[in-house]
Each structure stands twice: as C-alpha cells, then as structure tokens.
Amino acid sequence: MPPNPKPATPLDLPDELRQKIDAIVSRYPESPRAAVLMVLHSLQGRFGYISEDGIRWTAERLGLEPVKVLEVVSFYPGFHQHPVGRLHFRVCRTLSCAMAGSIELMEKLCELKGIDIKAMHGHRNPVLVSDDGEVSVEYAECLAACGFAPVCMVNHDTHEHLTADKAADLLGQYRAKSGETSAAH
Amino acid sequence: MDSIRYIAGKEPHPRERRMIFRNVDREGWDTRFATYVADGGYLELRKALAMKPAEVTAEVRTSGLRGRGGAGFPTGVKWTFIPPDNTKPVYLICNADESEPGTFKDRYILHQDPHQLLEGMAIAAYAVGARKAFIYIREEFPDAARILEEAIDEAVRENILGENILGTEFSLEIIVHRGAGAYICGEETGLIESLEGKRPYPRIKPPYFPAALGLWMCPTIVNNVETLCHVKHVIAMGGSEYAAVGTRNNSGTRILCVSGDVVKPGYYEIEVGRMTLGELIDDVCGGMRPGRALKAVIPGGSSSKVLRGDETFTIRTPDGASSGLALRDIPLDFDTLAACGSMAGSGGVIVIDDSRSISWVLNNINAFYAHESCGQCTPCREGALWMRKITDRVVEGRGTPTDIDTLLSIAGQIEGRTICAFGEACAWPTQSFIHKFRDELTGATSEDNAAKASNPEAVAQRRYLAEAAAAGSAR
Ligand SMILES: Cc1cc2nc3c(=O)[nH]c(=O)nc-3n(C[C@H](O)[C@H](O)[C@H](O)COP(=O)(O)O)c2cc1C
Ligand code: SF4
Ligand code: FES
Numbered sequence A: 001m002p003p004n005p006k007p008a009t010p011l012d013l014p015d016e017l018r019q020k021i022d023a024i025v026s027r028y029p030e031s032p033r034a035a036v037l038m039v040l041h042s043l044q045g046r047f048g049y050i051s052e053d054g055i056r057w058t059a060e061r062l063g064l065e066p067v068k069v070l071e072v073v074s075f076y077p078g079f080h081q082h083p084v085g086r087l088h089f090r091v092c093r094t095l096s097c098a099m100a101g102s103i104e105l106m107e108k109l110c111e112l113k114g115i116d117i118k119a120m121h122g123h124r125n126p127v128l129v130s131d132d133g134e135v136s137v138e139y140a141e142c143l144a145a146c147g148f149a150p151v152c153m154v155n156h157d158t159h160e161h162l163t164a165d166k167a168a169d170l171l172g173q174y175r176a177k178s179g180e181t182s183a184a185h
Numbered sequence B: 001m002d003s004i005r006y007i008a009g010k011e012p013h014p015r016e017r018r019m020i021f022r023n024v025d026r027e028g029w030d031t032r033f034a035t036y037v038a039d040g041g042y043l044e045l046r047k048a049l050a051m052k053p054a055e056v057t058a059e060v061r062t063s064g065l066r067g068r069g070g071a072g073f074p075t076g077v078k079w080t081f082i083p084p085d086n087t088k089p090v091y092l093i094c095n096a097d098e099s100e101p102g103t104f105k106d107r108y109i110l111h112q113d114p115h116q117l118l119e120g121m122a123i124a125a126y127a128v129g130a131r132k133a134f135i136y137i138r139e140e141f142p143d144a145a146r147i148l149e150e151a152i153d154e155a156v157r158e159n160i161l162g163e164n165i166l167g168t169e170f171s172l173e174i175i176v177h178r179g180a181g182a183y184i185c186g187e188e189t190g191l192i193e194s195l196e197g198k199r200p201y202p203r204i205k206p207p208y209f210p211a212a213l214g215l216w217m218c219p220t221i222v223n224n225v226e227t228l229c230h231v232k233h234v235i236a237m238g239g240s241e242y243a244a245v246g247t248r249n250n251s252g253t254r255i256l257c258v259s260g261d262v263v264k265p266g267y268y269e270i271e272v273g274r275m276t277l278g279e280l281i282d283d284v285c286g287g288m289r290p291g292r293a294l295k296a297v298i299p300g301g302s303s304s305k306v307l308r309g310d311e312t313f314t315i316r317t318p319d320g321a322s323s324g325l326a327l328r329d330i331p332l333d334f335d336t337l338a339a340c341g342s343m344a345g346s347g348g349v350i351v352i353d354d355s356r357s358i359s360w361v362l363n364n365i366n367a368f369y370a371h372e373s374c375g376q377c378t379p380c381r382e383g384a385l386w387m388r389k390i391t392d393r394v395v396e397g398r399g400t401p402t403d404i405d406t407l408l409s410i411a412g413q414i415e416g417r418t419i420c421a422f423g424e425a426c427a428w429p430t431q432s433f434i435h436k437f438r439d440e441l442t443g444a445t446s447e448d449n450a451a452k453a454s455n456p457e458a459v460a461q462r463r464y465l466a467e468a469a470a471a472g473s474a475r
Helices: A015-026 A032-047 A052-062 A066-075 A095-100 A102-113 A164-184 B033-038 B043-049 B053-063 B075-079 B106-112 B114-128 B142-157 B188-195 B225-237 B239-243 B277-284 B334-339 B358-372 B378-395 B402-414 B422-443 B447-451 B456-474
Strands: A087-092 A135-140 A152-154 A157-159 B090-096 B130-137 B173-178 B220-224 B253-260 B266-271 B294-298 B312-316 B322-326 B348-353
Touching: A015 A032, A015 A052, A032 A052, A032 A066, A032 B173, A052 A066, A087 A102, A095 A102, A095 B253, A095 B348, A095 B358, A102 A135, A102 A164, B033 B114, B033 B142, B043 B114, B043 B225, B053 B075, B053 B114, B053 B225, B053 B239, B075 B114, B075 B220, B075 B225, B090 B114, B090 B188, B090 B225, B106 B114, B106 B142, B106 B225, B114 B130, B114 B142, B114 B173, B114 B220, B114 B225, B130 B142, B130 B188, B142 B173, B188 B220, B220 B225, B225 B239, B253 B277, B266 B277, B277 B294, B277 B348, B294 B358, B294 B422, B312 B334, B358 B378, B358 B422, B378 B402, B378 B422, B402 B422, B447 B456
Parallel strands: A087 A135, B090 B130, B090 B220, B130 B173, B253 B348
Antiparallel strands: A087 A152, A152 A157, B253 B266, B294 B348, B312 B322
C-alpha cells in the first residue's frame, strides 16, 4: 500500500493540521512508517483520543495495514483509545512520589470527582473518567521530576509538590481558566 | 563565571561544579538562540568543524567521558564501533526518554538550555559522520519538544544546523521525535524500533548493536542528553584537561538527582568521585528529615541494587589492598559504586529513611517493572508480574515466609535470560532487597497465612474438603 496524502477514511481535520501532518511525514523519507507516533500525536492533540477512524486514516496516510497502527496505539500508554476527561490527571505512582504522598493525591482526586478508586487496582494503570466527563485520572510511572514529589500532570502541564491538600485548589484553578477561555470565545 | 546569578532560592550548592547545568535556573536566562550565542554559545562547534572528525572522536576518547544514560560506557569508544568500511548513512540519536525512576536531569537541560544539547549533538554528528539526527523525547515533555523545535528552527536560520553549516561541507538535520509513555523506549534498541514506528520491542544483541545495525539497519550512535552536552565541554577544554576534572577513569562532572527522605532533594552537579555519599546526603541535601535515620540508598536509579544504611563494603583499592568502606564514605563515581555491588547508573539517588517499610518500597518498584515490561520475553513478562503479585500479598499481610525464596527464585530465572537489560533491571531490586533486608521482609510474612481463613488457597482447600465430606456422607 503506498502512502496516500488524501486518505479515503473521513476525518474532520482542519487544513492547517493536514498540512502539519504532511510536513511531519516529509521528515521521514526513509520510511513513512516512522512518522506514525508523530501523526498519532497530532490526531490525539485534536480529538483527545485515537478513534478507529483515526487508526484507519493514519494507516492510509502512511501506506500501512491498519493493524500496524493499532498495535502501536494499543501498546503505548500515551495514546488513548477512548475519550478522556477535559482535565486529564496523570498522577505519578512511582517510588519517590509514592513516598511523598501521590497515592493520597489520587485518592483525593477520586473523592473530589466521585470516581471509584477500587477500579484503579491491577497492573495496567487504567484511565478512569468522572461521570460528568470533566476529569479523568490515571497513574503514570516516574515523570522525571522525583526531587519535587509528588508530581502530577494535568493535560500538558506538570505540577510539582502536589500533595493531596492542594488537589481541590488546583482543580479550581483549571475550572477558572476554562471558564475564562469559554467566556472569551 | 562569577558574573552568573541564579534565581533566588535556586542557587547551586557551593560544593557543586556546574558545567552542564551552568544555565539551569540562571537569572535572566532563556532558550533563545541570541541568548546562547551572547554567552559564547556555538564557539565549540566552530572549533570542532575546524578539526577532522577523527580528531574530535580522539579528544572525546582522551577525555574518558562515560555515558550518563545508565551503563557508563566510554563515549569515544562507542563512536569508533561504526564499521570502518561502512557505506550506509549514519544516524545519531539523542536519548531524551528520561524514564528511569529517580532520574530528573535531562528534563532541565531540554527545557532550559536546548542549544547546549544541539551544539553537543552537532559536534557528535560531525565526529561520527551523521547527516541526520533524532531527539527521541518522552511524551510527557510536550513543552520541551516545542522548545527544541523552536531552537532547531532558529539554528537552521542562523546556519548552525541545516545545509553547509557555517560555510563548511558539513550538513545536519535534527528531528524531534516524541515517544508515547513507555519506559522500554529508553533502552536503545527499543527506542530504535519505536522510532521506526513499531512497538518498542528491544532487539537481540548480537547482532543488533546499534553502532553496526541500528536505525533502518544503518550504523546508529545512541547517546544520552547529558552525555551529548558533555561533548561540547570536552571540545571546549580539550580531552586531557577534561580528563583532569573528576577522578581517574571517572572524569568530568555529573548531575546527581536526589529524591526521597532528605531535607533538600534536588539536582546537584558534582565532580565525579569528588564527593562521598555521606557528604551528598548530609551536607548538600541538608541531611535526613528531622528525627529520622538513614535506612537504605538506591544509588543509580531504581534498577540499581539497594545499599543498606549501616553497611560496610570491602573493596579493592587500585594498589590491590582491600579496605572497608562505610556507606557514607563511598565516593560518588562509577567504579566504587560498582565495587560496592551496585552502580552509578543514571545518577538517580533515592534515599530511604527508617519510617519506610522495605516490603512496601520493594512492592512499589516491582509494580513499576510489572507495568513496563514490553512483554517480549516470557521470564520478564511473567516474572515481573509474579514478583509484583507476591510483594502485593506481603504488603497486605498475606505473605508466607516461603514467598521470600519464591521471589528470589523468580528473579534468578529472569536475570541473564532475556533479550534486553530490563531483565536485570527488574530482578536486581528484588535480589538486593532480599539480600540486604531479608529479616525485615520475612518478618512481614507469617507462617499462619498459609492456613489463614481468608487465604484463597485455604478457601479452596476448605471447599474441597467440604465437598469431599458431603460426597462421602451421601454415599
Ligand atoms: C530498560 C532500560 C531503560 C533505559 N532508559 C534510558 C533512558 O531513559 N535514558 C537514557 O539515556 N538511557 C536509557 N537506557 C540506556 C540506553 O539503552 C543507552 O545505553 C544509553 O542511552 C546510551 O547513552 P550513553 O552512552 O550516553 O549513556 C536504558 C536502558 C535500559 C536497559
Ligand atoms: S527483558 Fe523484558 S523488557 Fe526486555 S525485551 Fe524482554 S520482555 Fe521486553
Ligand atoms: S517518581 Fe514521580 S516523578 Fe519520578
């Protein structure tokens, strides 16, 4: 299958993003397949997760069997196959953060949003979404800021020293921010 | 140097020697090209481009620079592993996956001093003959990826990267490639598979040594972010002067990342071997938390073997004599930590005090490896999960004393029997924690658990006996 700059699978992509993806693919003349992570990041940036159509579209764009894209999406914890919350919390679960109270932070976040923390058990670090879709939580493994534990990401931002007692405030700050942007639009 | 001021509250400790982190937390510093150049940036690239590539590699060999990504392999030696008769393109990859638990140094270079990395990479690419290089950066650093792309664009505009750099024959394209949240992408062959757009299943060595058969089966040099930054300083100082920093066979500075139960955790750049573990903990990091005693240290990222706070090590000095060394007296270098049975690894020092339960700590580490095994090799995929499940039950008070030996036997069946060094990385914590803290771990288990009413085996046994009895009475 040759790469196809105009995949048949319908996907609601603005022209600007299509051009960005074309530019990404052009960086890998050795093998379009190498562009797969970067293309998927572009799609996840737009839709918040990778849909089945997203997988098909990517496969056609890069000239791959869809399974070649699916096996990548399903392997990496950084890709979601289902929508996450508007605010996606990634709480570091690894040693230095756990010692500093990141497990308590997770418990607090779940409590604040009525998420059943029991579903968090197991070794797969599942993503749990609040009923209202505002917040999703997930354990992450070491986020490389261990000296300033507990560490937690909210969407693309990294927060340090984020103990459980600061969880409600942080949530409030993000709510205020999204209130501002939606008011501005 | 004295003119440099640092952001209030983030000043380096007086015992630090900042080369790589010179601009981290520096007052008035930003990531623009102009800022870097005004500070003398890219002079070393000019200097290197006036040398022959082999001369650059020779300087790096003379410097004794060893990789800061984990294995401590001599960088200049690695560069000479590219087959001499090679006709394929050569690639350089900067490993910016920084994901070894306890390690947080590359993050600050990437976010605050991108041009230092680009300069180091350009010099390294010139030395090894690469015309295309990649920065494989972990997905959780989205801002750094953007900062790097901007820095690359600026450098291309200024003819520091791109075609015919600074009017020479040398051209170099650098591409920022984002990972997607998997620890195994830090392992260099897993990284290469990931870059090729596949699952990051590490390749078996031999034959797939990246320097010979790497990206797209072409010679590929993979180096850590910090290592590549050091290359710039090697060229600035000259190999032999650089070799005089630090100690013999352990040259240069390195960034130690201290986390856990000290008063002032953080990043500290020191001359390799010129500070002891005790000085790091007690002087630089302000000591243990009040009222607490040192119980254990994991000295080089979670994959390195744990050391006990009250341990004395018998090591051989260079003149052949053996000497006893208390934990706090270990000089922080590559060779002594190896002689003490652990490793300097990635520079992540995790300090654990006497308030911590060892079974809880080991369980947390086991959970990391169970989650991150790529799943290719059976001993690693199954064993890592079994070890986690066993320490799960020890932590929950359901363990039996035989669990400790079961753990050891599983770890022993992983170590040395896998495709990549993750196997050792996940076996060593279990082995070393049991070796050093066997009594405490056994104490967390109970003989009674084997027969406890709530134990699943006991439940199954009771059901079996009841059914057998019912069947018997019906007859
Ligand atoms: C499981 C595993 C994870 C690793 N993770 C990293 C990492 O996050 N960053 C890194 O630079 N090296 C990591 N390494 C080491 C790399 O494989 C490789 O040795 C290193 O990038 C070489 O660079 P250096 O010679 O400059 O140290 C890891 C190795 C293993 C086995
Ligand atoms: S040792 Fe583990 S991580 Fe490494 S290749 Fe095998 S299964 Fe994957
Ligand atoms: S352990 Fe949480 S950032 Fe490293």
